[in-house]
Amino acid sequence: MNPVIRMEQVNFSYGEEPVLEAVDLSIFEREFLGIVGPNAGGKSTLLKLILGLLEPDSGRIEVLGTTPKAARHQLGYVAQHPGFARDFPITVQQVVELGLVGRRPGRSPLATLLPMRVTPDDRARVQQALEEVEATGLAHRQIGSLSGGQLQRVLLARALVANPRILLLDEPTANVDQRAESEIFDLLKQLNERMTILVVSHDIAFVSSYVTRVACINRTLVCHPTADIDAELIHELYGDKVRMVAHQHHT
Amino acid sequence: MSEFFTALFQYQFLQTALLAGLLASVGCGVMGPYVVVKRIAFLAGGIAHSVLGGMGVALYFGADPLIGALVAAVLAALLIGWVRLHWRTSEDTLIGALWAIGMAIGILFISRIPGYQADLVSYLFGNILLVPERELWFMAGLDALLLAIVALWHRQILAVVFDEEQARLRGLPVTFFYLLLLVLIALTVVLLIHVVGLILVLALLTLPAAIAGQYVHSIPRMMVIATLLSGLLSTLGLAMSYAPNLPPGPAIVLLAALAYLISSLLSRRRRWP
Numbered sequence: 435m436n437p438v439i440r441m442e443q444v445n446f447s448y449g450e451e452p453v454l455e456a457v458d459l460s461i462f463e464r465e466f467l468g469i470v471g472p473n474a475g476g477k478s479t480l481l482k483l484i485l486g487l488l489e490p491d492s493g494r495i496e497v498l499g500t501t502p503k504a505a506r507h508q509l510g511y512v513a514q515h516p517g518f519a520r521d522f523p524i525t526v527q528q529v530v531e532l533g534l535v536g537r538r539p540g541r542s543p544l545a546t547l548l549p550m551r552v553t554p555d556d557r558a559r560v561q562q563a564l565e566e567v568e569a570t571g572l573a574h575r576q577i578g579s580l581s582g583g584q585l586q587r588v589l590l591a592r593a594l595v596a597n598p599r600i601l602l603l604d605e606p607t608a609n610v611d612q613r614a615e616s617e618i619f620d621l622l623k624q625l626n627e628r629m630t631i632l633v634v635s636h637d638i639a640f641v642s643s644y645v646t647r648v649a650c651i652n653r654t655l656v657c658h659p660t661a662d663i664d665a666e667l668i669h670e671l672y673g674d675k676v677r678m679v680a681h682q683h684h685t
Numbered sequence: 686m687s688e689f690f691t692a693l694f695q696y697q698f699l700q701t702a703l704l705a706g707l708l709a710s711v712g713c714g715v716m717g718p719y720v721v722v723k724r725i726a727f728l729a730g731g732i733a734h735s736v737l738g739g740m741g742v743a744l745y746f747g748a749d750p751l752i753g754a755l756v757a758a759v760l761a762a763l764l765i766g767w768v769r770l771h772w773r774t775s776e777d778t779l780i781g782a783l784w785a786i787g788m789a790i791g792i793l794f795i796s797r798i799p800g801y802q803a804d805l806v807s808y809l810f811g812n813i814l815l816v817p818e819r820e821l822w823f824m825a826g827l828d829a830l831l832l833a834i835v836a837l838w839h840r841q842i843l844a845v846v847f848d849e850e851q852a853r854l855r856g857l858p859v860t861f862f863y864l865l866l867l868v869l870i871a872l873t874v875v876l877l878i879h880v881v882g883l884i885l886v887l888a889l890l891t892l893p894a895a896i897a898g899q900y901v902h903s904i905p906r907m908m909v910i911a912t913l914l915s916g917l918l919s920t921l922g923l924a925m926s927y928a929p930n931l932p933p934g935p936a937i938v939l940l941a942a943l944a945y946l947i948s949s950l951l952s953r954r955r956r957w958p
Contacts, residue, residue: 485854507856517848522722523902524847535844536855546857549837576902596855 437462438600438630439484444493446479453479457655466626468645470638475652477634478514481602485511498599507537510593514604520578526588527573530560533592563595567621583614600630619644689924698814705816705879706919708824712876714912715831716869717894718904723846726891728765731780733874733886735761735787740808741794751823754878757787758871766867770860811882811934813923820879827876831869842866843904880919881934889915892941899952918944
């Protein structure tokens with residue numbers, strides 16, 4: 435089976451500062467990969483390289499059998515920090531509709547230069563995406579009026595509306611309470627039945643109960659099956675003592 | 686003010702001035718909301734001030750200053766936009782430099798033309814009473830172009846204005862649409878030159894749209910309200926400055942600023958009763 439994402443000997447640095455060194459990673463269809471590690475360990479950089487928002491200094495990255503840039507309209511992405519002002523005058527419905535503005539599979543990239551209208555089919559897809567994240571009731575709310583958890587659901591709906599093959603999320607639960615965190619991860623578990631998911635998190639104990647594999651990253655990358663995560667491994671990764679929290683593994 | 690309305694029926698130059706104000710209102714009403722929500726007023730200011738360089742050069746070589754303004758505005762928009770997208774860190778410096786360089790070139794060239802000093806003031810502060818009739822057609826043409834582009838490509842422009850990174854990930858040509866937005870803003874700046882002048886352009890480009898944003902929460906609605914408000918403010922400014930023989934440009938800008946102040950106070954009261 436061919437991996438949907440393949441990274442070979444990828445190096446990346448911001449100026450003189452190396453961020454990722456000799457990263458090898460293969461991710462297969464329907465995997466649910468948790469990416470954990472300390473701050474500034476290269477987690478977000480890894481996602482941005484896969485998305486083609488950053489170019490590696492050396493090494494090779496292949497996404498869905500092509501370059502990250504050529505594949506990225508088939509990827510859904512929820513960023514750690516939304517790239518818009520919270521007081522932007524726009525409704526939830528319109529935000530999710532914007533997830534459909536852009537390149538569509540099977541169409542030329544030049545088609546993105548043609549005028550675009552919201553079609554009845556677009557509206558149906560937006561409705562479906564909002565239903566999927568249980569946010570139908572928010573459709574007419576202004577984006578600035580949402581709570582942290584509601585906003586994450588809406589951003590997830592925007593990432594899902596174009597029906598991506600791979601979903602990448604960067605700290606999707608950083609600004610939400612514990613209950614909303616569990617709800618979002620339960621939702622991701624369901625979505626994993628039809629798409630590959632990569633999720634960056636600082637909470638290794640929490641994500642290990644949902645994901646199928648954990649990638650530990652602190653400049654270099656090591657992958658572990660979730661059952662192998664123990665105190666010694668976490669100590670190695672974070673360089674500090676940590677307390678293990680007992681938890682159930684989902685199957 | 687009644688004196689103005691009586692004179693309006695008698696003098697064609699006043700009718701032309703009123704029409705010029707209304708035509709400029711369409712441009713700033715449509716483009717202002719993008720400037721306000723994208724928070725690029727400083728960038729629009731840089732474009733506006735660099736226009737003087739183009740006008741000075743055009744006047745010196747005996748060409749139409751409006752064509753010089755148009756070329757300079759579009760070039761400044763493309764240059765600022767390109768630097769903003771590719772060398773993020775130096776954006777502010779470049780805008781500041783273009784702001785000053787454009788003014789300096791304009792003043793130098795205009796100073797070499799005998800008898801043009803009076804015109805320099807009218808370009809800097811605008812003189813709606815001196816708009817030649819043929820320029821109304823030019824303004825109407827620019828309005829039609831702005832409206833057509835925004836009507837056809839609003840979704841793509843909105844996607845770029847709202848969240849550039851997501852737009853890029855969706856495979857949208859972000860550079861193209863961002864530069865298109867800046868070129869449209871540059872055209873609006875040229876539209877407003879006669880009405881309020883280069884220095885005061887920012888006020889009409891941002892204040893009516895900012896007032897609209899306090900009452901409605903969608904960009905198309907902001908466009909409608911900002912257009913109506915700009916039309917009302919430019920008509921009132923023209924009318925109030927007529928009898929005491931004041932320059933209309935600054936009067937329009939001060940009225941817009943007063944309206945913004947009152948509206949901000951009222952909207953604060955609405956939010957925190």
